[in-house]
Amino acid sequence: MIPPVFEYARPGTIAEAVSLLQLHGDDAKILSGGQSLIPMMKLRLARPAWLIDINSIPDLAYIRENDGHLHIGGLTREADIEESKLIRAKYPIIHETARVIADPQVRNLATIGGNLAHGDPANDHGATMLALEAEVVATGANGPRSIAIRDFFQSIFSTALAHDEILTEIRIPAPGARSGGAYFKLERKVGDFATAGVAAQVTLDADGVCTKAGIGLTNVGPTPIKAVRAEAFLRGRKLDAANIAEAARLAMEESQPSSDLRGPAEYKKGLVKELTKRALTRAAERAGK
Amino acid sequence: MADKHHIRVRLNGVEKQADVEPRLLLIHFIRDVAGQTGTHLGCDTTSCGACTVLLDGQPIKSCTLFAVQADGREIMTVEGLIQGGKLHPIQEGFHQEHGLQCGFCTPGMMMSALALLEKNPEPTEEEIRWGISGNLCRCTGYQNIVKAVQHASSKMREGVPA
Numbered sequence: 460m461i462p463p464v465f466e467y468a469r470p471g472t473i474a475e476a477v478s479l480l481q482l483h484g485d486d487a488k489i490l491s492g493g494q495s496l497i498p499m500m501k502l503r504l505a506r507p508a509w510l511i512d513i514n515s516i517p518d519l520a521y522i523r524e525n526d527g528h529l530h531i532g533g534l535t536r537e538a539d540i541e542e543s544k545l546i547r548a549k550y551p552i553i554h555e556t557a558r559v560i561a562d563p564q565v566r567n568l569a570t571i572g573g574n575l576a577h578g579d580p581a582n583d584h585g586a587t588m589l590a591l592e593a594e595v596v597a598t599g600a601n602g603p604r605s606i607a608i609r610d611f612f613q614s615i616f617s618t619a620l621a622h623d624e625i626l627t628e629i630r631i632p633a634p635g636a637r638s639g640g641a642y643f644k645l646e647r648k649v650g651d652f653a654t655a656g657v658a659a660q661v662t663l664d665a666d667g668v669c670t671k672a673g674i675g676l677t678n679v680g681p682t683p684i685k686a687v688r689a690e691a692f693l694r695g696r697k698l699d700a701a702n703i704a705e706a707a708r709l710a711m712e713e714s715q716p717s718s719d720l721r722g723p724a725e726y727k728k729g730l731v732k733e734l735t736k737r738a739l740t741r742a743a744e745r746a747g748k
Numbered sequence: 749m750a751d752k753h754h755i756r757v758r759l760n761g762v763e764k765q766a767d768v769e770p771r772l773l774l775i776h777f778i779r780d781v782a783g784q785t786g787t788h789l790g791c792d793t794t795s796c797g798a799c800t801v802l803l804d805g806q807p808i809k810s811c812t813l814f815a816v817q818a819d820g821r822e823i824m825t826v827e828g829l830i831q832g833g834k835l836h837p838i839q840e841g842f843h844q845e846h847g848l849q850c851g852f853c854t855p856g857m858m859m860s861a862l863a864l865l866e867k868n869p870e871p872t873e874e875e876i877r878w879g880i881s882g883n884l885c886r887c888t889g890y891q892n893i894v895k896a897v898q899h900a901s902s903k904m905r906e907g908v909p910a
Binding site for chain 1: 749750751753769770771773792793794795797800803806807808809812813814816817860878879881882
């Protein structure tokens with residue numbers, strides 16, 4: 460399939476990319492990994508007149524920890540996240556998320572910035588970043604600004620990014636002691652989007668009482684969903700089987716799946732409950748270590 | 749018609765230059781412009797992996813990258829495997845272990861296998877299956893593909909000082 464005709468620009472700096480976005484307005488799209496955009500262009504679901512390829516901009520791909528945060532550059536490839544020793548050791552939830560995105564070839568090109576900026580509720584990082592209470596950095600003509608992830612996803616394929624902004628960084632608060640997280644996804648086969656996915660991140664106090672809980676849901680609504688009622692229920696409680704089961708039930712109530720080829724809505728709701736239970740159990744195990 | 753862009757890539761070690769429309773996909777550049785038809789276009793929807801090539805050593809799906817994005821970079825296809833008329837151990841593995849039936853997926857499968865073995869010379873069966881998880885085969889049931897990669901793994905390690 461041949462995409463519609465478009466013009467192509469490959470700026471060497473963020474400032475140049477932003478000015479191209481301002482010049483071409485809604486006719487322009489950022490080309491990052493291209494693993495969602497190019498298929499959509501081939502299917503004529505997207506027809507940008509201009510592609511602004513940011514792959515030649517230096518210093519947009521990195522994974523580093525400082526100032527109490529993990530910083531991931533917007534252009535960082537999923538494969539680099541999957542293989543990062545730092546992420547594997549300290550942020551297993553992000554490792555588990557990256558490694559179930561699409562397949563190895565796609566992960567070699569796909570970027571975390573693109574995954575979030577695309578605003579597809581089926582993309583996996585959204586739920587994980589909601590669980591981790593991350594911020595995204597959007598860079599436009601006035602420089603960078605920070606957006607809390609809970610304010611980022613607005614509706615299907617729609618985010619808080621302005622048309623002349625580029626998602627340049629994701630900032631994740633470093634989890635303190637006695638913290639743990641996990642991502643569970645059910646997919647029909649490798650490479651498919653989630654039938655449902657659940658990310659859970661918890662922090663315990665010295666007595667094993669939950670002081671902080673983050674729960675994000677993938678592909679069970681028009682955006683990635685933060686299961687705020689389930690999170691609130693867990694705060695101040697021990698993560699025993701009964702409390703985890705109740706939080707899982709609340710997360711299920713907060714999900715809004717539709718019936719499609721991946722299954723009926725009721726099945727997906729049941730899946731959210733089960734995956735929440737598994738993710739919280741694993742997160743609590745990791746926090747207790 | 750959009751402005752054409754002049755690109756220069758190294759394809760299997762040989763420099764190729766062309767003026768390309770931005771919308772030309774890398775797979776069509778390789779097959780139609782450079783005339784190397786070993787790489788196959790399968791699903792054309794980023795699913796099957798038949799079009800897998802190495803871009804600077806990393807396997808990618810050439811139906812989901814524009815040729816203009818490969819400007820200045822190194823591409824290796826199945827044609828790059830043979831050295832001095834001698835089959836690459838991966839090709840030998842697929843031959844010896846009957847790692848193909850119709851052969852349509854084989855060029856892409858071999859490029860994923862090569863990238864896997866270069867990163868992990870002695871993969872477990874599970875790691876092999878993970879490494880080729882972006883390549884679909886409708887004939888073999890994958891058993892003999894796994895054996896072919898294991899064959900190549902031991903061949904490639906022979907003669908390499910530990």
